[in-house]
Amino acid sequence: MGRRKRRTTLPVRRRRRSAFFRCPVCQHNSIIVDIHEKEKKALIKCFNCGLVEEMTLKSGDTKVDVYTRFFDAYIERAEGD
Numbered sequence: 001m002g003r004r005k006r007r008t009t010l011p012v013r014r015r016r017r018s019a020f021f022r023c024p025v026c027q028h029n030s031i032i033v034d035i036h037e038k039e040k041k042a043l044i045k046c047f048n049c050g051l052v053e054e055m056t057l058k059s060g061d062t063k064v065d066v067y068t069r070f071f072d073a074y075i076e077r078a079e080g081d
């Protein structure tokens with residue numbers, strides 16, 4: 001059997017980009033979390049509606065942790081209104 005020349009289909013290069021989170025304000029998956037470890041803070045930004053929130057970074061916090069905290073705080077605030 002002849003060797004089949006396999007056409008190498010390159011997998012789509014996954015750029016290491018930050019995952020997008022859902023924005024509680026505009027409901028788009030357009031939130032990015034910027035972690036500033038030195039300053040012990042994280043910035044949550046939505047580039048759809050322009051929301052910007054600053055969160056305190058706790059040690060060991062991942063972007064998901066920060067986002068979850070932000071989300072909970074937002075919902076609580078919204079409900080308390």
Ligand SMILES: [Zn+2]
Nearest residue numbers: 023026046049
């Ligand atoms: Zn938004």
